[in-house]
Amino acid sequence: MQLAKDELVGFYRKMVRIRRVEEKLMEVFANAEIPGFIHSCIGQEATPVAVCSHLKQTDYMSNTHRGHGHALAKGIDLKLFMAELFGRRTGICRGRSGSMHLADRNLGILGANGIVGGGIPIATGAAFASQYKKTGQVTVCFFGEGASDEGTFHESLNIASLKKLPIVYICENNQWAQFTPQEVHMTIKDVYKRANSYDIRGAGAPNDFFPIYEAARDAVQRARNGDGPTLLEVKCNRWYGHFVGDAQKYRPEESVKRAREEDCILKFEKALLDERVLQKQDIERIEKEIDGEIAEAVEFARHEPVAEASELMQDLYV
Numbered sequence: 001m002q003l004a005k006d007e008l009v010g011f012y013r014k015m016v017r018i019r020r021v022e023e024k025l026m027e028v029f030a031n032a033e034i035p036g037f038i039h040s041c042i043g044q045e046a047t048p049v050a051v052c053s054h055l056k057q058t059d060y061m062s063n064t065h066r067g068h069g070h071a072l073a074k075g076i077d078l079k080l081f082m083a084e085l086f087g088r089r090t091g092i093c094r095g096r097s098g099s100m101h102l103a104d105r106n107l108g109i110l111g112a113n114g115i116v117g118g119g120i121p122i123a124t125g126a127a128f129a130s131q132y133k134k135t136g137q138v139t140v141c142f143f144g145e146g147a148s149d150e151g152t153f154h155e156s157l158n159i160a161s162l163k164k165l166p167i168v169y170i171c172e173n174n175q176w177a178q179f180t181p182q183e184v185h186m187t188i189k190d191v192y193k194r195a196n197s198y199d200i201r202g203a204g205a206p207n208d209f210f211p212i213y214e215a216a217r218d219a220v221q222r223a224r225n226g227d228g229p230t231l232l233e234v235k236c237n238r239w240y241g242h243f244v245g246d247a248q249k250y251r252p253e254e255s256v257k258r259a260r261e262e263d264c265i266l267k268f269e270k271a272l273l274d275e276r277v278l279q280k281q282d283i284e285r286i287e288k289e290i291d292g293e294i295a296e297a298v299e300f301a302r303h304e305p306v307a308e309a310s311e312l313m314q315d316l317y318v
């Protein structure tokens with residue numbers, strides 16, 4: 001694949017940045033500095049980075065409760081992101097969204113969603129709006145395999161097919177919907193085959209940056225060229241529990257072990273080291289720079305004013 005060295009290093013940096021942010025969040029969450037629940041995407045970093053690398057700032061995105069990686073890959077400001085998770089008034093959504101409903105209009109981030117499958121019709125509507133207004137925007141819609149059982153998924157794919165909408169549906173299939181393994185709630189193994197029911201394109205990729213990058217490039221190009229929607233499935237792995245604090249007692253140890261062995265960052269790192277795009281010392285430097293940036297964002301968030309309950313009704317209209 002023809003990718004320039006600085007592009008490859010840039011993708012690597014983005015994946016490592018997502019992981020380091022998630023690790024820091026686990027730490028501050030354990031200190032009770034973040035209210036509510038957070039869901040870690042550690043192990044799944046390749047998909048948001050590979051997909052978002054094909055997007056423009058104005059393109060739309062909807063995502064899920066496991067959404068930190070998507071928001072960071074789309075370019076959310078780290079300090080404002082952190083302040084939001086800390087429930088601060090200066091957070092990207094003024095402390096009202098927290099982790100599970102993060103949105104950023106300036107980046108086309110329509111919102112993460114605590115309702116499983118809730119973002120899918122929103123993304124489909126956004127894709128319809130940009131088609132209707134002929135703006136040239138593409139919409140990407142991230143969700144898990146659990147969400148692909150919801151009615152919202154099927155209704156949305158039906159209408160997207162009918163209207164040939166400029167949208168890419170991306171199912172990050174980590175094989176667990178909360179505490180339920182895939183085979184307990186669906187009979188099929190490959191979610192992308194659900195595209196057949198709606199006569200749209202389906203594509204599958206493993207948890208590996210390069211095939212995801214290529215599949216997403218084709219899907220985004222098709223959407224941009226007016227060739228209609230794609231359902232792209234990535235078979236990935238979450239390392240940790242459903243939410244931070246879930247000890248995964250329901251999950252065989254072997255499954256967790258395999259998730260770590262099949263790490264998308266390690267695979268990408270090895271490819272870059274083998275090709276001499278990266279040296280060991282570059283990795284250390286990148287990690288150090290990222291850790292510095294994260295430490296600054298956390299300090300910023302800690303010192304910002306807390307969003308008060310009395311502000312909750314501001315900016316609402318009926």
Ligand SMILES: Cc1ncc(C[n+]2csc(CCOP(=O)(O)OP(=O)(O)O)c2C)c(N)n1
Pocket residue numbers: 064065066114115116117143144145146147148174176177178242
């Ligand atoms: C409509 C709805 N049903 C159930 C839940 C409870 N719930 C939260 S996350 C989740 C599992 C989602 O699994 P999946 O879509 O595969 O995403 P993942 O958590 O694996 O990223 C469930 C059932 C919910 N939030 N919304």
